[in-house]
Amino acid sequence: MPQFAPSSVHRATVTLTNPKTAGFDYVADLCMGAEWTVMATASFHLAGGELKPVDFQVSMPSVTGTYPVFIRILCGGVVVGTFTATEDVVIAYSIEIINFLVIYNGYMVRDLWDMNFEQYSKVTHLGFTLRNGGTSDIRGVSVKARITPLFPGQPLQELSPPLDESLRQIAQPFTLEPGRAGKDIFFDYRFPGIIFTETTYVLYVEIAILGKTVITDSLSFILAARPPLPPSISGIPSF
Amino acid sequence: MKEMELKMNKLSGSEDEVRIEKMTMEDPSFESETVHVAHALFTNPKTSSFDYTAELYLGKVVGNKVSTSGAINFTILAGGSKSVDFSVNMPVLTIPDDAFHVYLEVKHLGTLLITFVATEDVAVYIIPAIKVTQITWD
Numbered sequence: 001m002p003q004f005a006p007s008s009v010h011r012a013t014v015t016l017t018n019p020k021t022a023g024f025d026y027v028a029d030l031c032m033g034a035e036w037t038v039m040a041t042a043s044f045h046l047a048g049g050e051l052k053p054v055d056f057q058v059s060m061p062s063v064t065g066t067y068p069v070f071i072r073i074l075c076g077g078v079v080v081g082t083f084t085a086t087e088d089v090v091i092a093y094s095i096e097i098i099n100f101l102v103i104y105n106g107y108m109v110r111d112l113w114d115m116n117f118e119q120y121s122k123v124t125h126l127g128f129t130l131r132n133g134g135t136s137d138i139r140g141v142s143v144k145a146r147i148t149p150l151f152p153g154q155p156l157q158e159l160s161p162p163l164d165e166s167l168r169q170i171a172q173p174f175t176l177e178p179g180r181a182g183k184d185i186f187f188d189y190r191f192p193g194i195i196f197t198e199t200t201y202v203l204y205v206e207i208a209i210l211g212k213t214v215i216t217d218s219l220s221f222i223l224a225a226r227p228p229l230p231p232s233i234s235g236i237p238s239f
Numbered sequence: 240m241k242e243m244e245l246k247m248n249k250l251s252g253s254e255d256e257v258r259i260e261k262m263t264m265e266d267p268s269f270e271s272e273t274v275h276v277a278h279a280l281f282t283n284p285k286t287s288s289f290d291y292t293a294e295l296y297l298g299k300v301v302g303n304k305v306s307t308s309g310a311i312n313f314t315i316l317a318g319g320s321k322s323v324d325f326s327v328n329m330p331v332l333t334i335p336d337d338a339f340h341v342y343l344e345v346k347h348l349g350t351l352l353i354t355f356v357a358t359e360d361v362a363v364y365i366i367p368a369i370k371v372t373q374i375t376w377d
Contacts, residue, residue, distance in 0.1 A: 021333055
């Protein structure tokens with residue numbers, strides 16, 4: 001099922017055939033939605049028996065959802081055919097979080113879902129990668145996040161300052177361009193000092209587009225520390 | 240559909256061997272490639288029975304048989320009359336609409352006796368249509 005970003009512009013190519021032996025001038029409307037909203041119109045001529053692809057530049061609906069697609073064709077002001085596409089069009093933001101990133105002690109580790117930090121002394125920055133899987137820019141992307149203990153009853157006195165448990169906007173609205181690499185978003189929560197008590201934390205992330213939340217995601221991790229590692233061990237450990 | 244009379248004028252030949260009393264058909268406006276029947280009432284003015292072959296065709300000029308009923312054989316007794324049906328498939332068009340003269344030839348043993356032409360042409364048209372075979376998105 002084709003999926004497009006809201007308000008993005010795409011081209012529909014409709015292959016049409018005139019089954020008659022004489023040529024006619026036609027006007028075709030490409031409609032979307034149950035209300036048959038006209039999204040694009042094309043005028044064309046088909047000779048007798050001719051098969052021709054006809055392009056429609058369609059500005060997609062601004063509201064997410066699933067839209068049936070219809071073609072209505074007139075000749076001389078009279079409707080000569082109405083057709084329903086076999087596939088609906090889905091209007092959605094094709095935005096996803098593809099990595100959570102953690103930078104600790106100057107090293108970056110990717111793909112940290114379900115990863116424990118129990119052997120590391122300090123986490124300095126957290127972040128993730130946003131990827132636009134569509135084909136057009138997504139404007140007005142904003143990101144909010146918060147970190148909170150999974151079990152609020154556990155002691156927090158080691159943390160100074162205490163974690164901010166309210167959603168915090170960590171990036172000004174930006175435009176996310178399509179592409180495999182995506183955009184890394186970092187935020188500077190800091191866990192100062194040595195944490196000797198294992199505590200499970202949850203990182204909540206909300207992605208909004210033009211102020212409307214489109215993704216909520218979370219990552220749980222255990223943050224604690226053991227005594228510093230021997231000097232001979234360095235680099236990125238394996239898990 | 241209501242039948243209407245189609246007046247036929249003699250184009251060539253003689254009415255000594257055969258006469259057309261009446262010609263009827265549907266409203267002379269037809270969709271291309273549809274079959275319609277014209278009914279002709281002939282009389283034999285001779286004093287003996289006569290064998291005839293008649294052909295009704297649509298065309299732009301005499302002899303231009305764009306669409307024809309084919310030869311219809313029939314016999315009319317001396318002084319008698321006979322109604323003959325001519326079934327014609329309306330022409331295939333390459334333009335949305337066109338008009339054709341209606342000709343009627345009557346022969347006897349291969350000899351052309353008379354040719355009639357209708358005073359009114361037949362109008363033929365195509366109802367537009369279209370098919371959608373595929374929709375792709377870029």
